[in-house]
Amino acid sequence: MRKTLLALAAGLLLAGSVSAASAADKLKVGFIYLGPVGDLGWTYQHELARQALVKELGDKIETTFLENVPEGPDAERSIEQLVRAGNKLIFTTSFGYMDPTLKVAKKYPNVHFEHATGYKRNPNMSTYSAKWYQGRYIQGLIAAKMSKSGVLGYIGSFPIPEVVSGINATILAAQTINPNIKVKIIWANTWFDPGKEADAAKALIDQGADVIMQHTDSPAAMQIASERGKLAFGQDSEMIKFGPKTQLTSILDTWGPYYIARVKAELDGTWKSEDTWGGLDSHMFAMAPYTNMPDDVKKMAEDAQAAITAGKLHPFKCPVVGQDGKPVECKGGDHLDDGQILGMNFYVKGIDDKIPGK
């Protein structure tokens, strides 16, 4: 009996080492995820992209992910674990991994890193993000058309430039439809907390908002809006099943094409450190189908999407007027330049609020 067990054990170990050997000549690509994979939201969209990557290049690569990695002291270790497991290209998919990624990148110059939504780079560390403000602009147009009360509700996560520029793009768009549009903003101070997000949605509706938009990750606000007979926009993922009569559209993170392109570059030996900030034209994100709106609003949204994609419409076209009533310096010719949007730390005129901590 004992001998059989030992033989079995040896056999199992052997089988394990054989399968490890056959994988050795494939390029290993690692991913660090903030949340659990789940079935929607920020991390799920990265997971979908990873799956797309495997489908496209599965015979040449082997992928590994670590999920639920907190943006604290553990992140550096998790990234380094992937390096030590032989991963040559590593995607760290949340802002809070910026410093840990940079630390590990400096330690392993022969491994390539891709950090999502950050601003620190290294010769072996790229950054990538999406121009979600373009999608926010389209949402602003729809919201202004659909709102009866003229009050929009906005659930913010953190007052970082990405979120602030999203709020501004929304309002600038809405003002082209209804110059007196109002927005109520609640900061949830979290990316994902269904309880807080639901509370925020309730409070916004109680303050008269009838279209809810969010920069947080869960479908909680969508569900509240649905219960209260209001309208809402999804975030990151398709959320229509949480509000079949509620969702107007949703900004969908579509990282797949980028991941495939970067891994191909790595395979070809042409990978180099870059800063990629892609918009609708480069498919870094997509808009979910326009639903629960009249045909003319839908057409307007589609036209705006086409115009932005073609580069004919810029959400931050000058003049952009600040809260003080003065136009903001126009560094990009006829629109604000990328640097101004990436570092945006002011509200435009018409927002009756101030950025927290400012």
Add this chain to the structure above:
Amino acid sequence: MQLVLEKRAERSNTIAMVSPLIAIGLTIVTMVILFAILGKNPLLALHAYFIAPLTDGYSLQEIAVKATPLVMIAIGLSLCYLANAWNIGAEGQFLVGAVAGSWIAVKTQGTDAGAWVLPAMFVLAAAGGALYALIPAICKVKFGASEILTSLMLVYVADLFLDYLVRGPWRDPHGFNFPTTAEFDPVATVPLLIEGGRLHLGSIIALVVVAAAAILLGRTIKGFEIRVVGAAPRAARFGGFNADQLIILTFAVSGALAGLAGIIEVAGPVGHLQPGISPGYGFTAIIVAFLGRLNPLGILIAGLFLALTFIGGEQAQIAMKIPLDVTKVFQGILLFYVLACDSLILYRFKLVFPNRQVARGTA
């Protein structure tokens, strides 16, 4: 018919010693079954969990880094628990210590201050943690407020206070409004012990703390006092020991150690102050304290063991694609078996028949 737990007349010291080992054995058996159900090779999985991390220097360092705050906090908690003072709020004391120590780091940023910065941060962090722990202790002694509730609730206060600081006054001006301070200067950073690794001075401090606790409990009157007050409060009163004073003392020491662990974590592996600096160290340390049977050496082993499951869990996730949830299930099962085995040292099952009152106990 009814199943009850009956207290054993005497407890076997041998069983008390091997009980954690039985618990670990049962956990491993359960995990083997679980891995088999998941379709993973149980031997390889156990290898990834327990053996692989022990076979290279890098993983050993990481285990030490992970165990450092757990051990330091758990040592402090064990003193409280031995003295029958229930400090549940080490997490809050950890955060306040981190904040208090960071204050110097933030204020001296970019001023090229001298080597006094780090020791001063340590002192302030320990003082901050101790003062914060004194709030529930004093409420307990003066007003009879349950220290379990007050210490726990103060965790959330500390959490929000830290949150306020890094979103407001201490926010990195060049950090694009993200809730974090700027990276600490080198003088405000815990030195690394091995070039290219992450092992830092904190691990040495943790070892010193373990040794000090062992001496305190084993060789001093104060240690004797702590144990007597906890084990036999009446005898302690006759002996002239002041239980109230001990609550104050053990809370203060435990808070100081948690605070010190907090600043070491912030000025060490993290490098700046931000929300989420603790993935629940203050609470996990409660498990470590009991897993180590409130004994300094036991706590050191328990802390290292728990750290091993974290590192091993991560390597299992990479090497065998075993989901993270399995690691959590694993830790839960372990705790369950430890508590179950402990209960059976002190108690035995007994079937009670209400009508006949015939007991058919098993030894």
